[in-house]
Amino acid sequence: MEIGPGAVHLERYFSIDDQRALVAQCRALVDGAVPAYVPIVRGGGKMHVRMLCLGKHWNGKTYSYETTRSDFDNLPAPPLPENFRTLARDLAHAAGMTLDADLCILNYYDADGRMGLHQDKDESEPSLAAGLPVVSVSLGDTARFLFGGLRRKDPVEARLLESGDAFVFGGPARLRYHGVSRIVPGSAPPELGMSGRFNLTFRQYDIAPSQM
Ligand SMILES: O=C(O)CCC(=O)C(=O)O
Numbered sequence: 001m002e003i004g005p006g007a008v009h010l011e012r013y014f015s016i017d018d019q020r021a022l023v024a025q026c027r028a029l030v031d032g033a034v035p036a037y038v039p040i041v042r043g044g045g046k047m048h049v050r051m052l053c054l055g056k057h058w059n060g061k062t063y064s065y066e067t068t069r070s071d072f073d074n075l076p077a078p079p080l081p082e083n084f085r086t087l088a089r090d091l092a093h094a095a096g097m098t099l100d101a102d103l104c105i106l107n108y109y110d111a112d113g114r115m116g117l118h119q120d121k122d123e124s125e126p127s128l129a130a131g132l133p134v135v136s137v138s139l140g141d142t143a144r145f146l147f148g149g150l151r152r153k154d155p156v157e158a159r160l161l162e163s164g165d166a167f168v169f170g171g172p173a174r175l176r177y178h179g180v181s182r183i184v185p186g187s188a189p190p191e192l193g194m195s196g197r198f199n200l201t202f203r204q205y206d207i208a209p210s211q212m
Contacts, residue, residue, distance in 0.1 A: 003159070004173055006133070006171030006174065008094075008095035009159065010168065012164050013091070013094070016189060019163055020191065022137070022198075023198065026106060029078065029106060030050060034069075034076070036052035039051050039072070040060065042060065048112065048115065051108075053106070054105075055077060055080035055102050055103035055104060058105055058122060077103075080101065084200070085102075091137070091168060092133055095133065095166075095170075097170045099135055099170075099202065101204050103204075104200050104203070105201045107199045108197070109199065110195075110196045111196065113183050113197065117148060117156070117178065117179040118179060119176070120134050120203065121175055123205045124205050124207060127203075127206070130211055131174045132170060132204045133170025133171070133174065134170070134174070136161075137165075138161040138162065138166075138167070138197065139163050139200075140163055140188040140194050140196055141183045141185060141187045141196055142184040142188075143161045143180045144180065144182050145161045145179075145180055146178060146180065149176060151177075152177055154177065158181070163188055163197075
């Protein structure tokens, strides 16, 4: 469902079997050789998620991308799995957009997880100018997702993002403020055998001249 120009909520996009496979892959990644961690951002505050960046690392101190986690343990960002890249391309396409993702921020929210209202604007200038979308996938517990306007003080709409949903925002919606006010504990489909929530956001930093 299009909820505004360039913003599409794809409800129940993934089957329960697809979700189960994605959850297993996310679990293996966040507990892998380069594990998820709780970033401390530039103001000194701790984020309320565990984060693992794939493809490129988002540095919470500098708000920029890099190849190794220089704000944490200097380990290299693990590669973006090929099936993730395909999935992001298909989701963007389903929303009428194009994306050749080169990075994914994978966040795990526990029952107290949340994320303040912010813009995603650390991708390259040409990528932002082209309005290449952010593609978001939700797995596990439901999130109360806040979607605002282009200015922080603009009105904010609350939407529930459930397990298996995707949310795509690009073009004129690319720089809309968004965040997660809370998680609904215990709302994950029982078949997933999980508590908490995984969220994957796919983005494209580098852009081919043909996409400009
Ligand atoms: O968890 C979500 O649904 C949103 C995540 C988000 O805003 C981000 O990663 O920038």
